Amino acid sequence: MRFLISLVVFISCLPSFAMQSGKALERYNQKSNSTPCVQAFLNAEPLNYGTFLSKKTKGIITVSKDNISKVYFNVTLKSNIGKKDEPPIYLRFIKQKALDINELLEYAEEGDEIYIEEFVSSLNKIDLNCAPASFMVSDNL
Numbered sequence: 001m002r003f004l005i006s007l008v009v010f011i012s013c014l015p016s017f018a019m020q021s022g023k024a025l026e027r028y029n030q031k032s033n034s035t036p037c038v039q040a041f042l043n044a045e046p047l048n049y050g051t052f053l054s055k056k057t058k059g060i061i062t063v064s065k066d067n068i069s070k071v072y073f074n075v076t077l078k079s080n081i082g083k084k085d086e087p088p089i090y091l092r093f094i095k096q097k098a099l100d101i102n103e104l105l106e107y108a109e110e111g112d113e114i115y116i117e118e119f120v121s122s123l124n125k126i127d128l129n130c131a132p133a134s135f136m137v138s139d140n141l
């Protein structure tokens with residue numbers, strides 16, 4: 001008898017579990033389609049996100065957001081120098097106002113990714129709809 005009651009309760013609650021999982025996926029998809037909220041600059045020239053940076057690039061990176069120049073930002077270098085089937089290595093520069101790109105590129109290899117996002121002091125203030133600006137490192141430029 002207990003088994004039958006448990007089975008009925010489980011079947012009646014099944015649609016509510018399915019609706020919850022669908023809502024979570026919708027939130028995730030919105031984040032992946034968003035555009036960067038910050039604009040990165042190299043020597044006061046705008047960098048278009050999704051472009052390639054040469055390992056020989058020289059200059060200072062600054063960031064602006066909503067027409068406010070020189071906001072604090074985080075830079076993350078995602079390096080794939082590990083062996084096959086090993087996770088990538090991340091190098092972070094946190095709370096920068098300006099960063100010499102040579103400090104970052106000395107650790108970079110061909111195909112590594114650079115992510116630039118606004119520094120936020122509290123987790124409560126993070127905008128989950130903002131994607132970081134991203135760039136790829138190339139030796140051939």
